[in-house]
Amino acid sequence: xxxxxxxxxxxYYKFVLKNFxxxxxxxxxxxxxxxxxxxxxxxxxxxxxxxxxxxxxKQVSDGFKSEIYEQGDGVGGTWYxxxxxGARCDIESMDYSYSFSEELQQEWNWKQKYGTQPELLDYxxxxxxxxxLKKNINFNTKITKAEFNNRTDKWLVKTNxxxxxxxxxxxxxxxxxxTPNTPNIKGIxxxxxNVYHTGxxxxxxxxxxxxxxxxxxxxxxxVQSIPIIAETAKKLLIFQRTPNFSLPARHSELPVKxxxxxxxxxxxYRNLAKNSSFGIAKxxxxxxSAFDVTDEERNKIYQxxxxxxxxxxxxxxxxxxxxxKANDTAAEFVRNKIRETxxxxxxxxxxxxxxxxxxxxxxxxxxxxxxxxxxxxVSLINISQHPIDEINVNGxxxxxxxxxxxxxxxxxxxxxxxxxxxxIEISNDKGITLKSTWxxxxxxxxxIMVSDFPNLFMIxxxxxxxxxxxxxxxxxxxxxxxxxxxxxxxSNNYNTITAKAKNQDEWVNxxxxxxxxxxxxxxxxxxxxxxxxxxxxxxxxxxxxxANYKNICDEIVKDNYKGFEFx
Numbered sequence: 001x002x003x004x005x006x007x008x009x010x011x012y013y014k015f016v017l018k019n020f021x022x023x024x025x026x027x028x029x030x031x032x033x034x035x036x037x038x039x040x041x042x043x044x045x046x047x048x049x050x051x052x053x054x055x056x057x058k059q060v061s062d063g064f065k066s067e068i069y070e071q072g073d074g075v076g077g078t079w080y081x082x083x084x085x086g087a088r089c090d091i092e093s094m095d096y097s098y099s100f101s102e103e104l105q106q107e108w109n110w111k112q113k114y115g116t117q118p119e120l121l122d123y124x125x126x127x128x129x130x131x132x133l134k135k136n137i138n139f140n141t142k143i144t145k146a147e148f149n150n151r152t153d154k155w156l157v158k159t160n161x162x163x164x165x166x167x168x169x170x171x172x173x174x175x176x177x178x179t180p181n182t183p184n185i186k187g188i189x190x191x192x193x194n195v196y197h198t199g200x201x202x203x204x205x206x207x208x209x210x211x212x213x214x215x216x217x218x219x220x221x222x223v224q225s226i227p228i229i230a231e232t233a234k235k236l237l238i239f240q241r242t243p244n245f246s247l248p249a250r251h252s253e254l255p256v257k258x259x260x261x262x263x264x265x266x267x268x269y270r271n272l273a274k275n276s277s278f279g280i281a282k283x284x285x286x287x288x289s290a291f292d293v294t295d296e297e298r299n300k301i302y303q304x305x306x307x308x309x310x311x312x313x314x315x316x317x318x319x320x321x322x323x324x325k326a327n328d329t330a331a332e333f334v335r336n337k338i339r340e341t342x343x344x345x346x347x348x349x350x351x352x353x354x355x356x357x358x359x360x361x362x363x364x365x366x367x368x369x370x371x372x373x374x375x376x377x378v379s380l381i382n383i384s385q386h387p388i389d390e391i392n393v394n395g396x397x398x399x400x401x402x403x404x405x406x407x408x409x410x411x412x413x414x415x416x417x418x419x420x421x422x423x424i425e426i427s428n429d430k431g432i433t434l435k436s437t438w439x440x441x442x443x444x445x446x447x448i449m450v451s452d453f454p455n456l457f458m459i460x461x462x463x464x465x466x467x468x469x470x471x472x473x474x475x476x477x478x479x480x481x482x483x484x485x486x487x488x489x490x491s492n493n494y495n496t497i498t499a500k501a502k503n504q505d506e507w508v509n510x511x512x513x514x515x516x517x518x519x520x521x522x523x524x525x526x527x528x529x530x531x532x533x534x535x536x537x538x539x540x541x542x543x544x545x546x547a548n549y550k551n552i553c554d555e556i557v558k559d560n561y562k563g564f565e566f567x
Contacts, residue, residue, distance in 0.1 A: 009266050013030045023132065032114055037166050041065050043486075044157055044167040045426070049077015050124065051459040051475045054100065057131050065241060067171075077139070079117055079143040079176050083201035084221055084411075085228035087117035090365045091470050092310065093254065094262045095280055099270045100476055104130065106263055113252050114365075121309075142351035143424050148454060150429035152494040154453065167368045168510035169486055172421055174457040176467050179419030181532060183216070186390040196405040198225060199414055206407065208233045214395060216388070217411035220243055223364040225411060227372045234447070236378045237403055239388065239396075242524075243353045245334055246364035250309025264502035268439045274477075275546040279470035283315040290317040314359045321518050327357040334358060341370040350382050356523035359492065364469075414527040417462050417540045418442050428453050441529075441538030443508050445499035445563055446553065447480060454496040457482045462540040463511040466483050467527070477546075481553055492565040503563030515564070517540040 020305035043059050045052050048070035060068035072080050078163065078261025079087075089096050093115040098104055108126060112119055128134055155170045180199030184189070198221035198227065213234040215222060222238075223246050230236045259265035262269065262509040270282040290298060298317075313334075319326040335352040372378055386399035395404040415422075418438060426434040432452060437443070444450050446455055459478045460466035466474055489497050517523055521528065522541050529535040543548055556562045 012172045030457065036164065038163040039067075039165045041067055041165060041167040043169040044069065044155070044165055045169060045171045045173050046138050047077060047173035047175060047177050047178075047420075048128075048139075049080070049178075050098070050177070050472055051132055051202060051479065052077070052171075053124070053127060053131075054098065054476060054529055055171055055459065055479045055482070056133055056136055057100075058479055060136060062483070062487065064486075066136060068133075069141050069157075069165075071142045071145050073139045074121075074178055075128045075133075076121045077125060078177060079120040081178065081180075081200055082221070083117055083203065083205070084196075084198040084225045084409075085205070086224035086367070087198075087201075087250075088112070088117045088224065089120060090220070090249070090253065090311070090363075091280060092282075093119070094121075094259065095269070095273060095470055096281075096472055096478065098127065099266075103265070105266050110254050110259060111256050114249055130319065130358060144267050145425040145427075146244060147427040147431075148429045148456070153454070160429040167546050170304050170456050171482065172424075172456070172461070174420035174424075174454070174458075176417045176460060178442050178469075179415040179423060180410075181319075181419075182410055182417050183412055185396075189389050190393055191201050191395070191408055193405065195410070196407065198222070198411070203445060205505050208407065211407055212232050212405040213237070213407045213409060215403040215409040215411055217413065218242070219411060220244075220364045222411035222412070223366045223369045225409070226378075227366070227368050228451070229409070230372050230375055230378050233377060234407075237381060237405055238379065239381045239383050239398070240350070241383050241387070242355065242370075243351050244356045244361060245331070245353050245371050246366045247311065247313060247334070248306065248309045249365035249367055250307075251367050264533040272475055273546075274365055274550060275547045276537075277547065278468065279465070279473040280311075280544040285309065286315055286318050288317060288471045289319050290329050291319075292317075292349060298329060299333065302330060306337065307334075310365060311363055311457065314363065321357075321359055321520070324357060324519060327359070327519055338370055341367075342373050344373070347373055347380060350380060356525070357519040360518075360520045361525040361527070366535035395526070413526055413531055413534075416529070417467070418529075419532075421458065426453070426456070433489070439536070439565060441536045442540060443504055445504040445507050446481075446556075447498070447542065449499035449504075449506045451499045451501040451563070454498045457485075462538075463508060463542050465542050465544075465546050465549050466543040468543050474546065475495070477550055477553070481557075485561065488561065489566055492566065496567050498565045498567070502564050502566050507563075510544075511542050512539065514542065514544040518543055 035369060042064040045055050045064035050066045051074060052068050056066055056068050067537055092113055093110040142160040143157055145161050147156050155167050157165045180197045194284055208229050209232040211233055213233045214237045216239045218240045226238060232488050233315060268282040273279050276283060277285055299468055305316055313330055314320055320330055338352050339348045342351060363562060381398060383398055391398040391502045395402060422435045442462035444461050444463045447461040460474050485497055520543060524530040527541055528537050528539050529538060544551050
């Protein structure tokens with residue numbers, strides 16, 4: 001490659017290989033052998049959610065020329081896109097927040113026990129403004145392709161606006177739940193009413209008053225939105241393939257005294273979170289088995305957790321996620337609560353999950369979800385035995401029976417953990433795409449790098465705690481680790497960082513071994529990719545615990561970044 005500058009100082013590159021252009025689909029007026037570089041960066045970050053914003057803050061603070069490219073027109077990531085009725089976090093807001101700035105911790109005042117979507121979006125915008133991040137964010141711009149060039153040891157990245165950016169480091173802060181999954185149902189484009197997806201909800205909240213609404217899916221977003229939509233809809237038809245376990249959130253406003261007391265001891269709570277299994281201060285590892293107590297004592301413990309709300313029940317005993325019989329005690333307790341709540345006994349049984357151990361799919365938290373089924377305007381249509389035949393102009397058919405509605409809501413989740421990464425055509429210097437490398441399931445080193453893809457980093461990628469943790473805690477730990485890798489490379493004048501294939505294989509095997517010592521693989525869930533047709537089944541999160549994972553990462557740093565190759 002030859003660097004060429006015209007009299008105006010604009011930089012072009014002259015390449016020997018034509019196929020480089022064909023892979024990037026580059027066309028410009030300078031001809032096949034010349035390429036206009038619109039921008040040169042140290043670091044290009046994809047995504048302006050909590051991961052992208054903190055990564056940008058770290059990079060800019062240390063003098064790196066860094067920018068974010070964001071598909072939406074605002075920051076917030078998950079909380080920018082997921083605006084559906086009732087959307088809120090399932091981790092209490094005092095925990096689900098940044099810890100890197102003590103000033104930020106003290107001056108931001110959470111109003112809700114669990115951050116609602118509007119409050120979390122306000123928080124994201126507040127952080128963006130406080131740290132002056134917006135000037136380094138390119139909104140309404142989607143990254144479409146990226147290819148590593150081994151002649152420059154840089155990434156060439158293309159946008160949907162045909163801009164080309166050259167960068168030393170490419171950081172994917174694309175999120176684990178950011179690519180909405182719409183099922184491939186016959187006639188899906190035929191419906192003439194309003195169509196919504198909980199993962200890409202419009203900014204202006206639809207008015208469902210007096211309307212008949214059909215909602216497909218009873219996962220987390222369905223569980224949260226169904227009670228709200230049922231309040232105003234004339235009729236709500238709920239199409240359920242698989243019932244899910246859901247626990248009461250006990251959502252409320254956050255008492256000022258509790259908030260201020262928490263702030264005084266924030267350092268203590270943050271340390272407790274870092275040394276826990278799931279990154280949540282209040283949920284420390286339990287000390288006894290479900291069978292170390294009598295049946296009566298066990299039910300009292302479950303009842304206390306039920307009354308407290310949130311995910312407390314899963315932290316009642318040591319063996320709920322490793323012993324099927326222990327798990328059955330918690331599962332049956334929740335099923336009995338459903339039976340107590342739903343008046344129609346046959347309907348209650350349809351809402352009781354039996355196909356997976358409790359906690360092995362994403363555990364839903366709700367506000368009066370099961371009570372909603374006692375309303376006269378709410379109907380459940382079980383599609384487990386008879387799937388949807390087709391969607392037509394006015395509704396859909398199940399087992400030859402037609403259901404008519406004005407609006408349809410897809411609460412069908414996401415192509416989790418790999419979807420947003422695979423949406424970008426990422427290629428290494430040999431022209432091999434990351435997507436093809438992951439054909440049989442993702443392989444990473446620590447969920448941070450992929451072998452043979454130099455200077456490419458992902459935040460909370462597959463085989464990291466990510467979705468099985470308090471996400472912002474894991475985000476901060478990953479960003480700090482990646483930043484230390486980059487600074488180590490720079491201070492030693494290296495050109496590239498690459499994950500070693502041997503260490504990557506060892507880590508993937510360790511991830512799988514840990515998972516298969518639990519009950520998690522027994523469930524059909526997005527943890528395994530089971531919700532996406534044609535996706536190879538692999539258990540993707542690391543469930544060895546946040547504290548254990550952090551200790552492993554710390555030891556790797558002490559061992560001169562074992563498993564990473566600098567050249």
